[in-house]
Amino acid sequence: MPKRPTGEGLRIGVTSDRPRHAAALMVGALFLLGLQDAVVKLTSVDLSLWQFQMLRSALNLALLFTATHILWRASAPRPKRLWTVALRSLLMVCTMVFYFGAVPFLNLAEIAAGLYVFPLFVAVLSALLLRERVGPRRIAAILVGFGGTLLILKPTAAAFQPVALMPVAAALFYAGTILTTRRLCREESPVTLSLGVAITFLCVGIVGVSVFTFAGDTAMARAWPYLFTGWHDTGIAIVALIAVCSVINLVSNIALARAYQSAEASWLVPFDYSYIVFAAFWGYVFWAHIPDKTTILGIIMIAGAGGFVAWRERQAAKGYTKER
Numbered sequence: 001m002p003k004r005p006t007g008e009g010l011r012i013g014v015t016s017d018r019p020r021h022a023a024a025l026m027v028g029a030l031f032l033l034g035l036q037d038a039v040v041k042l043t044s045v046d047l048s049l050w051q052f053q054m055l056r057s058a059l060n061l062a063l064l065f066t067a068t069h070i071l072w073r074a075s076a077p078r079p080k081r082l083w084t085v086a087l088r089s090l091l092m093v094c095t096m097v098f099y100f101g102a103v104p105f106l107n108l109a110e111i112a113a114g115l116y117v118f119p120l121f122v123a124v125l126s127a128l129l130l131r132e133r134v135g136p137r138r139i140a141a142i143l144v145g146f147g148g149t150l151l152i153l154k155p156t157a158a159a160f161q162p163v164a165l166m167p168v169a170a171a172l173f174y175a176g177t178i179l180t181t182r183r184l185c186r187e188e189s190p191v192t193l194s195l196g197v198a199i200t201f202l203c204v205g206i207v208g209v210s211v212f213t214f215a216g217d218t219a220m221a222r223a224w225p226y227l228f229t230g231w232h233d234t235g236i237a238i239v240a241l242i243a244v245c246s247v248i249n250l251v252s253n254i255a256l257a258r259a260y261q262s263a264e265a266s267w268l269v270p271f272d273y274s275y276i277v278f279a280a281f282w283g284y285v286f287w288a289h290i291p292d293k294t295t296i297l298g299i300i301m302i303a304g305a306g307g308f309v310a311w312r313e314r315q316a317a318k319g320y321t322k323e324r
Contacts, residue, residue, distance in 0.1 A: 018262045018263065019262070019263040019264075021262060022258070022259040022260075022262040022263035022268060023259070023263070023268065023271045025255040025256070025258055025259040025262075026255070026256060026259040026268055026271045026272060026274075027271055027274050028255060029251075029252040029253075029255035029256045029259070030252075030256075030272070030274050030275040030278055031274075031278050032248045032251065032252045033248070033249075033252045033275065033278075034108070034112075034275060034278030034279050034281065034282045035248060035278075035282055036244075036245050036248040036249055036252070037100075037103065037108055037111075037279065037282070038108060038282040038283070038285070038286045039241055039244060039245050039248075040052065040100060040103055040245060041103045041104070041108065041286075042241065042286070043238055043241050043242070044103050044104040044226050045104070046232060046234060046238050047226075047232055047234065047238065048208070048209070048212065048225065048226055048227070048228075048229045048230055048231070048232060049097070049100055049101055049208070049226055049227055050204070050205050050207075050208025050209045050212060050230060051205070051209055051230065051231055051232060051234075052100070052205075052242065053096070053097075053100075053201050053202075053204065053205040053208070054201075054202060054205025054206055054208070054209055055205075055239070055242050056201070056242050056245055056246045056249065057198045057199075057201035057202035057205055058202055059242065059243055059246035060194070060198040060201075060246050060249065060250050061195070061198045061199065061202065063246060063247065063250055064191065064194060064195050064198060064250065067191075068191065077189040077191060077192045078192070079188060079192050079196070080187055080188055081184070081185075081188075084180065084184040084185050084188075085185060085188060085192060085193060085196040086196065086200075087180055087184070088177055088180045088181060088184070088185050088193060088196065088197075089193075089196035089197045089199070089200040090200060091173050091174075091176045091177040091180060092173075092174075092177050092197050092200075093197065093200045093201055093204055094170075094173040095170045095173040095174045095177060096170070096201070097170075097204070098166045098167065098169040098170035098173065099111065099115060099166070099167060099170035101163070101166050101226070101227055102114070102163055102164070102166040102167050102170075103226070104226045105161060105163045105164075106163070106164060106167070107283055107287070107289050107291075108279040108280070108282060108283040108289075109276065109279050109280045109283055109289070109291045109295060109299070110152055110153075110164070110167070110291075110295065111167045111279070112167075112275055112276045112279035112280075113148075113149070113152045113167075113276060113295065113298060113299050113302055114149065114152065114153065114164070114165075114166070114167025114168045114170070114171065115167045115168075115170050115171050115174065115275075116171065116272070116273060116275070116276055116299075116302055116303070116306065117145055117146070117148075117149050117168060117171045117302055117306075118171040118172075118174045118175045118178070118306075119145075119175075119272075119305075119306035120141070120142045120145045120146070120305060120306065121171055121172050121174075121175035121176075122175045122178060122179065123138055123141075123142060124142065124175075125175055125176065125179060126179070129179075137308075138308075141305040141306075141308045142305065144301055144304065144305040145301060145302050145305030145306060147301060148297070148298040148299065148300070148301025148302040148305065149168060149298065149302060150298075151294050151295070151297055151298035151301065152294070152295050152298035152299070152302075153165070153168075154294070178260060181193070181257060181260045181261065182260055182261075182264075185257075185261075186261050188261075190253075190254045190255075190257035190258045190261065191254065193253075193254075193257045194250060194253050194254050194257065197253065198250075208230070209230040209231050210230065211230070212228055212229050212230035213229075213230025213231045214230070215228075215230075270306075270307050273303045273306065273307070276299055276303065
């Protein structure tokens with residue numbers, strides 16, 4: 001069999017599962033994304049969310065077009081089904097807006113823990129949208145995971161801020177992204193999927209920068225500048241950090257898209273929880289932050305519940321059990 005040209009595999013979708021390869025791609029991508037998110041937090045005092053996303057997406061598009069030209073001497077692969085790629089892109093953008101919107105206000109471990117209730121949302125959405133049966137054990141796991149989220153967010157504490165719910169909203173959209181990637185976008189090139197996300201992010205960033213720059217100095221802008229301001233003057237150092245984030249983001253998201261195309265989501269979920277460890281690691285490296293005992297307990301509850309849900313789904317898929 002002739003050897004496939006370098007990078008050629010990224011132009012096509014996946015027709016068979018490679019679970020070990022998918023797990024390795026996921027862990028590596030999540031380690032890099034943890035670093036990216038730490039850099040985003042560093043730049044959040046100098047930029048707005050919309051400006052950051054606009055600039056990073058523009059760089060992503062430039063990198064994608066350059067890479068496809070160098071590797072294949074051709075344009076990026078076109079979507080096989082435009083509407084499914086557009087739907088996935090919109091869901092991913094909503095995920096990132098809610099996720100990064102919380103970055104200036106919460107530490108990385110808290111944000112990661114809020115996001116990682118997504119396996120529980122996957123189970124709920126599978127039941128509601130795909131009519132999959134959710135038995136009492138999975139319901140119990142969902143409740144345990146929800147309890148872990150409450151421990152981390154501490155909604156009854158005097159210091160609670162509604163912004164703490166933003167990573168949970170991100171988890172809901174991320175669950176939709178996962179289901180869409182697996183069910184509707186499996187045969188799409190991961191480059192095409194990344195291109196769709198970059199274009200959508202660029203459009204959203206331009207709109208956000210335009211709207212909030214035009215709005216000017218408002219009470220919301222003074223209270224929440226990262227979310228409710230538009231363009232900020234930036235220096236070379238900030239642009240360089242955005243470029244680093246762009247490279248990391250592009251490589252990581254291509255790897256994640258390929259991972260979810262190459263294995264069942266239920267197989268990948270336990271590996272996905274490595275991001276919480278990486279987020280805590282980068283939080284310690286950059287800010288010497290160590291999660292408190294309550295947060296650690298909440299993370300364990302969320303990870304345990306998500307892992308149990310994933311294990312039950314794998315058992316059901318193999319025919320070992322009918323109850324979920």
